[in-house]
Amino acid sequence: MLDLPLWLWLVFAGVLGLLVGSFLNVVILRLPARLEAQWRREAQEELALDVADEPLPPGIVREASHCPHCKHPLAAGDNIPLLGWLMLRGRCRYCRAPISIQYPLVEFLSGVLSVLVVWKFGPGWAALSGLVLTWILIAASGIDFRTQLLPDQLTLPLLWLGLLLSLLPMFVLPASAILGAALGYASLWSVYWLFKLLTGKEGMGYGDFKLLAALGAWMGPGALLPVVLLSSLVGAVVGGLLIALRRHERERPMPFGPFIAMAGWIWFVAGDPLLQGYMHLTGLR
Known part of the structure; x- marks a missing residue:
């Protein structure tokens, strides 16, 4: 690992955690919907039913972030972790619908816990592994809390x-x-x-x-x-x-x-x- 002061590693961990937290929000919201649509198609095929020609929900990586209410794509500045939500005052720029508090909470939690993991283990492979564990636990918790899945x-x-x-x-x-x-x-x-x-x-x-x-x-x-x-x-x-x-x-x-x-x-x-x-x-x- 690079020979950098611990405080700099902690800052890097915090920023990385915020960015990953933004992605975790996408996973929490889109993965269950994607899975349910796939299960529905598989059940229809298994029962020899006509498979409804409905588009799958947005994927986790390819589709750009958009407002869940008006479906308008979000500008780059709106996606800045924590700051985007604060600058928009918790409302969509285009339709003024409220934006769930989940977004900044998940980003904040991911950033803080990432800092604590690096502070605990120090820069190295143990910290990197701990970050992966932390991020997966956040995503799994968010999905389970929302969908009991x-x-x-x-x-x-x-x-x-x-x-x-x-x-x-x-x-x-x-x-x-x-x-x-x-x-x-x-x-x-x-x-x-x-x-x-x-x-x-x-x-x-x-x-x-x-x-x-x-x-x-x-x-x-x-x-x-x-x-x-x-x-x-x-x-x-x-x-x-x-x-x-x-x-x-x-x-x-x-x-x-x-x-x-x-x-x-x-x-x-x-x-x-x-x-x-x-x-x-x-x-x-």
Whole structure:
């Protein structure tokens, strides 16, 4: 890596994170619609039905950004992360429709978390790998929060990348990565079926199993219990606040994937200090 001061790397990470965050917004909005259209076509073909000649939703890379209301292409200045939304005061330049707060929030989150990853690991391949993990977790969380869907297109590459990095090894040894992936999937799979047998309802989706398996591949089996406990705590707090603020209906299912992703990222960058602090508070050391 280039011999540059850490602060300069952090600035670069922040700018890169903002730019990637802008792209993550595109992924969050367009990937589910694209997948649903493809599934609909495949189902029609499988059932030997006439396939409706409807155009596929915009792709993730090729189609230029546009207003979701009036469909007008956005100017280059409108796409500047954070600044574009602020300069437009949260409204489309052409139709004056409100622009979702999701756009600046995702960009800001991507920028801040990218800085923290580079600050944690320092310039190097570990930080680059951590950035990829961070960005995929943000995209997966955004999609799950909006649609209650965790696409295999995000969770499975994250799982395989964690297993491949263990061959270097980057964060854990291969045996830990394989065991972490297997136990991560099996643990939530078991909870899913136990809950379904007891209540007749589905408490979570298969995407949650794959996401925890991916985190197990990155951090090993020792991270699974803290991640599950932390995700349950974060989910309870955030869910309670949303219900109290009437931003979420009690009867409406709340996706668990974003809380697994939050807890996994927190443990990834701060697991050791958190564990040491817990052991100190409980007198286990």
